[in-house]
Amino acid sequence: MTIRLPRSRHRPRPALPEPRRDASIDIVPMRRAHVRHVAAIEERIFPRPWSAALYLSELASPATRAYFVAIVDGAVVGYAGSMLVAGEAHITTVGVAPEWHRHGVGIRLLYRLVREVRGRGAHALTLEVRMSNHGAQELYRAFGFVPAGIRKNYYPEVNEDGLVMWAYDVDTPVYEARLDQIGRRIGARSRDRR
Ligand SMILES: CC(C)(COP(=O)(O)OP(=O)(O)OC[C@H]1O[C@@H](n2cnc3c(N)ncnc32)[C@H](O)[C@@H]1OP(=O)(O)O)[C@@H](O)C(=O)NCCC(=O)NCCS
Numbered sequence: 001m002t003i004r005l006p007r008s009r010h011r012p013r014p015a016l017p018e019p020r021r022d023a024s025i026d027i028v029p030m031r032r033a034h035v036r037h038v039a040a041i042e043e044r045i046f047p048r049p050w051s052a053a054l055y056l057s058e059l060a061s062p063a064t065r066a067y068f069v070a071i072v073d074g075a076v077v078g079y080a081g082s083m084l085v086a087g088e089a090h091i092t093t094v095g096v097a098p099e100w101h102r103h104g105v106g107i108r109l110l111y112r113l114v115r116e117v118r119g120r121g122a123h124a125l126t127l128e129v130r131m132s133n134h135g136a137q138e139l140y141r142a143f144g145f146v147p148a149g150i151r152k153n154y155y156p157e158v159n160e161d162g163l164v165m166w167a168y169d170v171d172t173p174v175y176e177a178r179l180d181q182i183g184r185r186i187g188a189r190s191r192d193r194r
Pocket residue numbers: 045046094095096097100101102103104105106107108128129130133134135136138139
């Protein structure tokens with residue numbers, strides 16, 4: 001007799017490479033083929049995960065959206081995206097597979113994303129983050145984000161407020177110098193420095 005497991009447990013999770021310090025992490029534009037891998041990570045790290053369909057609809061609006069994935073040994077280990085409207089880039093998502101946390105994936109994704117939206121005319125960046133998510137806030141502070149307000153119960157599924165953060169004047173030489181410093185820290189290659 002065949003034992004049928006519930007669908008979500010039956011579906012194998014895409015294998016990810018073992019985390020290691022010397023891994024080469026490539027940041028490339030997200031394509032439709034990446035989406036199921038992105039959605040698989042999303043389900044593991046967010047209480048209210050975006051569906052694959054939602055990511056596909058984001059990719060269908062390339063004029064206002066920018067999405068990237070981090071690839072190690074051919075596998076998606078993280079992703080980040082933004083919606084750009086009237087010079088303001090809203091960072092819509094940043095996620096890294098749990099086993100790859102603190103391996104420099106998130107900072108590389110944000111670096112690439114911020115370079116991209118600046119190149120498309122962004123002068124300010126904004127995002128919301130859970131009040132208790134101090135790790136993510138630490139990462140965002142490195143990119144010049146500062147707290148600007150609170151959205152009450154923005155995350156009802158975890159009963160938590162959202163901290164609104166902004167990074168202003170990202171189109172200035174001062175901000176360029178900040179990005180260059182981050183680029184040196186992560187050993188950004190020239191093709192990442194657009
Ligand atoms: C937040 C997140 C994207 C960070 O990605 P990451 O790949 O682990 O981050 P990095 O390794 O690039 O970290 C870069 C720097 O950010 C800061 N940072 C990142 N995670 C941190 C943590 N948990 N605690 C403290 N500082 C942290 C550190 O300064 C770190 O540099 P260091 O490791 O040299 O000290 C990742 O933890 C994640 O996916 N979390 C779950 C989803 C999530 O919370 N997304 C953000 C929603 S707004």
